[in-house]
Amino acid sequence: MSSPSSPSMPFAPAAPASATSRRWKPSPLICTAAAVHAGAAVALAARPGAWPWAAGGVAASHLVLTAAGLWPRSTLLGPNWTRLPEHAGQRIALTIDDGPDPEVTPRVLDLLDRHDVRATFFCIGDLARRYPRWIEAIVARGHAVENHSQRHRHTFSLSGPLVMKREIETAQRTLTEIAGVAPRFFRAPAGLRNPFLEPVLCGLGLHLASWTRRGFDTCAKDSGTVTRRLTTGLAPRDILLVHDGHAARDARGEPLVLDVLPALLRAAAERQLQWTTLRACLNEEAAEIDHADLP
The missing domain is CATH 3.20.20.370 (Glycoside hydrolase/deacetylase)
Structure with a gap:
């Protein structure tokens, strides 16, 4: 058995592999947040006095997105390997x-x-x-x-x-x-x-x-x-x-x-x-x- 100070190599190196790009498909949560932002913009254009509701909707969507990002095992922002296939x-x-x-x-x-x-x-x-x-x-x-x-x-x-x-x-x-x-x-x-x-x-x-x-x-x-x-x-x-x-x-x-x-x-x-x-x-x-x- 090898000593901790030197790397022995009992197994053959793995063959090189290159990563190829994947197509990004926005998650339902991302699509919903985008819709909230678009709706808020339309509401403001049609009725400027509705800005508190528009701002509240946008803020709420940001809070949900932030919470999803703070949960390491979440799949709300996209695919995530939390278990093997x-x-x-x-x-x-x-x-x-x-x-x-x-x-x-x-x-x-x-x-x-x-x-x-x-x-x-x-x-x-x-x-x-x-x-x-x-x-x-x-x-x-x-x-x-x-x-x-x-x-x-x-x-x-x-x-x-x-x-x-x-x-x-x-x-x-x-x-x-x-x-x-x-x-x-x-x-x-x-x-x-x-x-x-x-x-x-x-x-x-x-x-x-x-x-x-x-x-x-x-x-x-x-x-x-x-x-x-x-x-x-x-x-x-x-x-x-x-x-x-x-x-x-x-x-x-x-x-x-x-x-x-x-x-x-x-x-x-x-x-x-x-x-x-x-x-x-x-x-x-x-x-x-x-x-x-x-x-």
Whole structure:
């Protein structure tokens, strides 16, 4: 088994893949908000004295849009992978955010090697540039590298479309250059977003992914609490979230995720659940569509 200080490569690197743009289809909520704005404009033009009602309608629509963006698992602003597709069957996905971390990521990789588990790493572009060897190791060991923005700014959800596109596109170039494989998924910092995100992702060929359940392992005090949050109700097609970056530490100074993962992997085995990556499920979904289109 490899030491935490050097990336061994027991698995062949994944073949390069490029993301192609998707057509943006506004969600019903976005269409409704647009209709409210248009109606308010018409009402003001026809009857200027109705401005309090028009302003109230517009304000209410903005509040609803904001609330939808503050709910990471919401699909109100557009498609969002909160669970794996139905064809995943008994499989579940482990997603690992905020890395790479030069201390924690190598140890997580070694642990996953021992259990023969593949995971999806949502990586930050700036950290990937700083620690490229661990991005290379993630791919070489059979895992997937996905886009978690270039700088992981907590003000991301307050950005306009141009800023969002620049942030995501920069990370896309960074991660593709280092990993040799273009990310297919994006996860917003803290899971927060606004209505501008989905059209940007469509233009870049990326799919939004959140999670089914998370352990809050960046702020928890003990690994048992994190494990219970992840394993209570654990079911087929779940997407689970832990962190190799910004990982909380226990009383010994050890990252909680290193205690959580073995318990989580045992719980999945007891339920006869298998692990997969988001990318693998997306590729299978695309293959099914292609097969259905054949004459």
